[in-house]
Amino acid sequence: MTRRELEVTDQNEIKRILGTCKYLHLALVDEGKPYVVTLNYGYRMDTEDGHLVLYLHGATKGRKLDVITKNPECSFTMECNVQPFAGKVACQYGMSYESVIGSGHITMLEDPRERMDALQCIMKTQTGRDGFAFDERMVSIVSVMRVDVAKYTVKKRPLPEGLKTK
Numbered sequence: 084m085t086r087r088e089l090e091v092t093d094q095n096e097i098k099r100i101l102g103t104c105k106y107l108h109l110a111l112v113d114e115g116k117p118y119v120v121t122l123n124y125g126y127r128m129d130t131e132d133g134h135l136v137l138y139l140h141g142a143t144k145g146r147k148l149d150v151i152t153k154n155p156e157c158s159f160t161m162e163c164n165v166q167p168f169a170g171k172v173a174c175q176y177g178m179s180y181e182s183v184i185g186s187g188h189i190t191m192l193e194d195p196r197e198r199m200d201a202l203q204c205i206m207k208t209q210t211g212r213d214g215f216a217f218d219e220r221m222v223s224i225v226s227v228m229r230v231d232v233a234k235y236t237v238k239k240r241p242l243p244e245g246l247k248t249k
Contacts, residue, residue, distance in 0.1 A: 091181075091237040094133060100163065100181045100237055101126045101135075105209060107161040107183075109139065113150045120147050124161075125205030135185070137230040138201040148191075148226055155189040157230060168242055179242040185235030189228050198222040201229065 091097055111118045125138040137159070141147060151157075162182040170176050192198045199217045202225075206215045 086238070089238040089240050091239050094128070094130060096239075097133070097183075097237050098128055100183060100239070101128065101161075102208060102211075103181065104161040104163040104183065107137070107159045109147075110158040110160075111147070111150045112154050112156070113146070114153075118146070118150055123205060123209055125201065125203075125208040127204060135232040135235055137187070137232060138204050139189075139228040139230065140202060140205060140225045141228075143224065143226050151189050151191070151228070156186070157189050158184070158186045159230070160184045166242060177240075177243075179240050181237075181239045183235055183237050185232050187230045187232040187234075189230050192227040192229055195219045195222055198227040201227045 091100065105123065106121050107124050109120050109122055111120070122139050122141065127136045127138075128134070160182065161184075162180050165178060165180045167178050168176065192201055199222055202217050202222060203213070203215060207213055
């Protein structure tokens, strides 16, 4: 990260940003070519060491799964609270935002209980609510993935004081 002054390291602030973002852009490599897909997600973060795990779900077949089967390494980015702002001159225009970028390894979840827990996590992240009911039949009709995040950075660029939004 080149702009260290934008880095967020406080675990509570990181969790707030992860809970505010509602989708991520998952970057994969398909036979040497980049492939990106946008997905909803759920997350869990270990409060002791900051280890981050993401959960994703989707169809049971298709290009995304074909690519993951061949190469489960991934990168991702997510953003929220994106707001353009204007300046007095062109170089002062910009964007305030909060973002998370990282990389990791994707594992397809097969155990029904683990899949249910992951879907609960996704629903909690997406809605802020607990208690959604899933049964084995429901989880059998979707693919469920766990991303063990190897590294990530979180940034926050606030709206500069005195500048107006566009």
